[in-house]
Amino acid sequence: MPGTYDYGDAEYWDARYLEEAGASFDWYQRYSALRPILRKFISSYSRILMVGCGNAHMHMDVRDMSFFKDDMFDSVVDKGTLDSLMCGTNAPLSASQMIKEVHRVLKPGGVYMLITYGDPSVRIPHLNQLGCCWKITLYILPRPGFEGASCSSSPRSVLESIILTKNGLLPSDYVLEDPESHYVYVCKKMEA
Secondary structure, eight states: TTTTTTTTTTHHHHHHHHHHTTOOOSSSSSSSHHHHHHHHHHHHTTEEEEEEOOOSSOOTTTTTTTOOOOOOOEEEEEEEEHHHTSTTTTHHHHHHHHHHHHHHHHEEEEEEEESOOHHEEEEEHHHTTOOOEEEOOOOEETTOOOOOOOSSOOOOOOOOOOOTTTSSSSTTTTSSTTOOOOEEEEEOOOOO
């Protein structure tokens, strides 16, 4: 079927990067859109692990990062890696393994920033799995270039977080301006 892609398959990515050799592409959001959130939660002195860094020459499996010590990083940034795993075989197991590894390599108080298409109903259950203790703050950004009619008289600030219900869902009266928005979960690792 034209227009469908197997984002969960390593062969898809190998072929894509060969075809687009040397080209740069920012998944989901450009730095300029994420800058206010990144700067608010991640210090310029932080030791940062960027998972799923695209066509780099060095690669790793985010489901097994045993070569990294526990509590090694101040921050982990993910722009679509978890989403790719969710498209693959054994998606729930792969997602669970990745989240556990991210939690393990983060220092207490460290931040996992997940930029995803996954709304809270499908991402919070993975984030809140047994053994992971997070304080989660959610931001919602429209796709780059989205020009919808704003439903409110005052547009929401990028730095205005969304208060989730106690079940980890969007409030029932929340209006999503762009139906294909990107969700930015800022997950602060808490002491167990």
